[in-house]
Amino acid sequence: MEENKDASENPLKSNRRHFFSQLSVGIGSLALGSLLIPDLFKGSGPSLASKGDLGVAHFAPKAKRIIYLFQAGAPSQLETFDYKPILRKRMGEDLPESIRNGQRLTGMTANQDKFPLMPPKIGFKKHGESQTWISDFFPHIAKIADDITVVRSMHTEAINHDPAITFFQTGSQIAGRPSMGSWLSYGLGSENKNLPSFVVLTSRGKGNSQGLYSKLWSSGFLDSKHQGVLLRSGKDPVLYLNDPDGISRSDKRHLLDHVASLNKMHHVETGDDEIESRIAQYEMAYRMQMSVPDVMDISKEPQSIIDLYGEDCQVPGTYAANALQARRLAENGVRFIQLYHQGWDQHGNLHNEMAGQAKDVDQASAALVLDLKQRGMLEDTLVVWGGEFGRGNYAQGKFDPENYGRDHHPKAFSIWMAGGGIKPGLNYGQTDEFGYNVVENPVHINDFHATLMHQMGLDHEKLTYKYQGRRFRLTDVAGNVINDLLA
Template sequence: MNPVHELSQVLTRRQLLGQSGLGLGAAALSTLMPGMSGSNQALALTPDPSAPLLPHFAPKAKRVIYLFQNGGPSHVDLFDYKPKLTELAGQGLPAELTDGKRFSTMTASQEKAFAPEITRFAQHGDCGKWIAANFLPHTAAIVDDLCFVQSMRTTQVNHAPAITYFLTGSELPGKPSMGAWLTYGLGSDADNLPAFTVMTSRDRQASCGQIFYDFYWGNGFLPSKYQGVKFRGSGDPVLYLSNPSGITRATRRQQLDDLATLNHINMQRLGDPEIAARVAQYEMAYRMQASVPELTDLASEPRHVLDMYGPQVQEKGSFAYNCLMARRLAERGCRFIQLMHAGWDQHTNLDTQLKIQCTDTDAPSAALVKDLQQRGLLEDTLVIWGGEFGRTPFQQNRPNSPRGRDHHPYAFSVWMAGGGMKPGYTYGASDDFGFNATENPVEVHDLQATILHQLGINHDVFTKRFQGLDQRLTGVEEAHVVTDIIA
């Protein structure tokens, strides 16, 4: 067939799609165009026909704040008290523990001996939760508000695949992240801020080489308007937020209107929904020029609130600053707020770096929970704290060398607060060494299914057709909502 003739046929089909009532791109774009006709305005009010009708049932949470701890916090030093580790320190692990298990290449072939915890555990709160309060005093003070899962396990032993698995449901990059799924299904309660925002931070000594890949908050095969918007720790909070020198806000408005007109013409020709997504992003950026300066202005925050988050709270890019921003974003209607803090990968510096990580994150994490609670937001905000795996009960290095622990996927801990989770509750357990999850194991997809459930979503039927398959966050394996941790 003549290529020019073939192209004209493609355009004709796309025109039919773009100009029909099923043209989701035209429907979205019409909301952004000045002076639209009455019929197009009415069309703009109809739901996006590609989006599911959600929620499936009454939700207990409206939003999620995910405090993701890159690198794998050591569960046996912080949350999962195992006195046997000290009792058996230096002794080799029984073969039945390690046979058939996968470890990273750093310890796969080494002899493995138990390493004692480096912290002091004690029971706290009315619930009596054992926790390393000398490293996590602020978290220990709010254990009655937290729901601990002690029996998490994953299939991944390396950082990037394990983080990708937690945040997208697949160990391979390219699938939509959890925040993209939720904003696709539930939309946004914020008119002038993104529904899905991301902030990153690092340990103070910059000892961690973990990389924050963009696909950790990507949209995958969903329209690009659902990808996370990253707030930066220096300069403008969002790239290109400020107008160039000599460009006024009125000039910018005229430019966007003219650009929307050109995009509308292109939309009529091609029917490509990504054109509408681009225009929507332009308009959001314009609104953010007014909303973000107010968001990041801490002048209205009381001194006692700032003090609660710790001394780094006014240092842009710190975990403490990001936690306060998370609360401010939550009260302004953001649906999914993803904080990622790197530095937990303690292979050779456990004795020094674990304390630094806890100092950087303990007070801000606890302050966020208390701040949300005091403002009446915790009830419908689900806060999640945890990493991609735990750390091994055995020492990575030889005796008398710098102490460290390797990646451990077979048992580790996360905690949650608010959003309809049972407060002051511990679910599941590991063996005497913190090696295997032995009581009520929770898989990554189970946790994802439970998060979706709290937002009123049945994970089994929350799908998007792509490459001939009904794709979902929880993958093709069977996943279960962990109903025992729901209040």
């Protein structure tokens, strides 16, 4: 499955027909045209204009949709799912150099003379038949231990937040690539013509928050109709979606029809595919005027669902409210639902801040899995929970067991997944006894992306898009499906 044109070789939003209609075809014009548009005089072939989404899976998918619960700021694996009792036994001792092995550090700890081992203050217990270690910060997630798979062997190259989050969302540390949701929209299309195929919801905890930017849900070099649509909390989930006073529904329809006819004329003249995308986006906005308010209205949810997610689900903009909205969007055919919850960047006061962050997300995260399961949707909905990297096993700054923080740690961290054809109740991968290095079944971000795409019926090596003379894909030039994770 490949895109058959190169959007980058359309720098003037022009094609042969447009070029010759605007310029006299003299030798000078031909020479100029060959410089401006190198492929102008090649043989007949596919138009330079985009063909939009492909809309066909490579093979039968296990999952129809993904709900990604992204914990922005990087929750510590040592306070969540990677229990390391040796840290308590050797608390305060310097991390052995043989373990650290000269690993790159951030500017916040690179000048430390000592790296005193710091255990978590929170306790851990084994849960479920899977005997999954889960910290006491997450009593609700502990109850679904047999429904989730914990991957403790994630690793990345990125050591700072912005490139690390960008890497997880787009497959590259450098901004400008399409996000994962955009790739899925491009490859599979939409299941509901009245809603976007890719929706973004954000919430913020009380902890230290890293910024979130629209580049994380950008369509990059793909058609703009594949970018994520940010739904805001409050009265107007999408800015400028509603009509001004005095404009009726029929007036709006009449206006759009006339605008579409003008845009189509312009498209015939220029061959600019973004015009077709603009027409499609106007039509989507028109349909969303009716569909978005309905899907965002939780007033008809029974009290049992409110109790499941917690009272916060009735407060717009909270993580719990967004988790419930994610289920409603999934029910209505949205293919990729991205939640971001900020506040996990704990360089100090980690224990107290993580307690608040965990309280924000624990009940609603577990509720989402249980809710999908009771509706028969978990088997074809892939839920992912995790951040952009992990945290070091030593104290940042001075050694203070009562008020400690942890610096960034890209070499080993944990996430969990549920549903969508992923084996339930699995503990995958291992770190060393210090929780510092992956020693068994490493999973790189490229492998993670390849596996998620596989569950959606896409071969990550075949879903490509030609841009600036090369074929790009979400996993770039790497990545393997982790078959051990698949049911």
